[in-house]
Amino acid sequence: MRFIDERSIERIGFNRLLSRVEVLSNYGEEKLKNLKPFVPGEEEALERNFEEIQQFINFSEETDRKSFLLTLESCIHRMKNIKKLIRMVENGNVLDEVELFEVKVQAIYMEKLQECLQELPAELQGFSLQPLNEILEALDPQSDRNPTFYLYESYSRQLTALREQRKKVEKQIYATRDYDTIVKLKEERLTFLVEEEKEEYRIRTKLSQVIAEEANIYLENIEKIGNLDFLIAKAKFAKKYSAHKPGISRDGFFQIKKAVNLELKEMLEAKGKTYTPIGIELGEGVTIITGANMGGKSVALKTITENLLLFHMGFFVIAEEASLPLVDFVFFISDDMQDISKGLSTFGAEIMKLQEVNVFLELGKGFVVFDEFARGTNPKEGQKFVRALAKFLNGKPSISLITTHFDGVVDSSMNHYQVVGLKNIDFDLLKNRIALSNKSMELIQECMDFRLERASVEEVPKDALNIAKLIGLDEKFNEVISQEYHKED
Known part of the structure; x- marks a missing residue:
């Protein structure tokens, strides 16, 4: 059963009221955009929702919480909507380097956000995130948690060898001026490039499979981040x-x-x-x-x-x-x-x-x-x-x-x-x-x-x-x- 039609919403001016709600991330924005009403039979769920808002308001009004709240909001604000990428690996697609970078960076931000969430009261610990150990181990083999990504040589000895051989040939190309020699060297370089790309594709396939294995956890974390973002927005709306x-x-x-x-x-x-x-x-x-x-x-x-x-x-x-x-x-x-x-x-x-x-x-x-x-x-x-x-x-x-x-x-x-x-x-x-x-x-x-x-x-x-x-x-x-x-x- 339809709850309310668009013309009624327009006459009431409800969308203008909702435009005052300030979310921090794309995930929170998605929650606001796809807002669904509580209906008869969902009284208990609505009561829990109200209790969570009140708990967050009470927590935010405690002394010495300003710095924590700024950190919390900053962590949420960093989140980009990469649900599409996670769905892609679930369906067997292989991510490119930029997409692997996006997955890695957000996994790092989730880890930092979880550290922050531990300070929330027990009543709000339902927003805690699950660890993405396998994904982080695969995408951050050096465990330095830098927000960068590269197909590191440590992923494959063969990749290391191919890159070294390609670079050696490139140096020879720059060092010679003989046209016929340059043509042969370029052909040799192209062979190494093709083999290098094949090896990189194999590695990206393996990394995508690792992400796919933890895709459900990743998506659950995304859902919790969206819900937390929206909860904070509701609490700020109430206070303002x-x-x-x-x-x-x-x-x-x-x-x-x-x-x-x-x-x-x-x-x-x-x-x-x-x-x-x-x-x-x-x-x-x-x-x-x-x-x-x-x-x-x-x-x-x-x-x-x-x-x-x-x-x-x-x-x-x-x-x-x-x-x-x-x-x-x-x-x-x-x-x-x-x-x-x-x-x-x-x-x-x-x-x-x-x-x-x-x-x-x-x-x-x-x-x-x-x-x-x-x-x-x-x-x-x-x-x-x-x-x-x-x-x-x-x-x-x-x-x-x-x-x-x-x-x-x-x-x-x-x-x-x-x-x-x-x-x-x-x-x-x-x-x-x-x-x-x-x-x-x-x-x-x-x-x-x-x-x-x-x-x-x-x-x-x-x-x-x-x-x-x-x-x-x-x-x-x-x-x-x-x-x-x-x-x-």
Whole structure:
């Protein structure tokens, strides 16, 4: 079962978040690129992953660890991706001198890395590397551990003799000026070269066979290096962005407190503004989030889903506290679903996606998000569709989250949150500030409270008129729209 589609990842901005993860080697980069989610049934493995991250963070924060950590990172950073070479010898291929050099150098680096890893706490000794004694003995016959390689004469007496004879002939070529003698000597030299290459090929074949015998150990070490690199990257990510170890909910209950959207937080702080973290509790069935436009409903959805994805990928969450469940799949359906290639409107694309969601709902328990569903159709029909969607999802064992500005969607059986918005603002005071500064949009955003709070009422808050007045509504139009609101009341 597919966990999440690329378009959902793009809408959430998850790839931009992952671009902040800093790996050290090609092996770590490969782990990040081929990231796979933990799924239901893998709770124990996920817990071990979180424990290892925490253990490394604790270890790195001990005194006098800075020098060790620099050495450790330097050892990992040196590793080049030579898995292809190891696979080649497994398949019976013969490596050339440059390729043998690559295998030797990395084996030396693995040996040095293992010396470093011995300082890690017992809980992290699972990353220890196995020795490659046969490979190092074969590729480093002098045991000097120099990062160089040459087909040494010590590999073969015949190779030594052939090289000596070739060099002797080359000296004779340089010493004579007789054309016929030079031609004969060059032919003789060519004979020695051919024999030398044959002997070198025999030696390279033998060395490749030695590597093949320890190929499994070599590949296991590579896997451990990639895992260790990725673990360090996760730990550094957690420390840099104040992420915390989440709990694993086994009863399907979803709880997150003071969750942060890094992109928005950094954007606001760059403008000297304060970011407001959000929190929410979700269970099986549907939860409705209501609030005025500009109220941050979409950002709330992205923040919640982004942290769920971090959790599934084995990262700490960017929140003060969280207890999250593993789910089988994630959908993030937003109001920009228009599919030009298929000639579909936003609403048409949403309906197509809903059909796909329904198939997945029958196969497992997921996390499904609808951001302003049916926004692209007329309000009366849109309200009916959203109300029907809420009722439909409320009967499913998955966790579903819907944002809407339609009235009449929420009923008493549904979980309901509202964006606080401008609820607690003194509108007269704000209006005066706007009049003095002539910066209506900036001041409204500054005063907007993006926190989510449980709502006991079933109606959608009507901040739109207040926001419109604050921005600057034509006086005559203001009278007309106010009359419409009074009629509704």
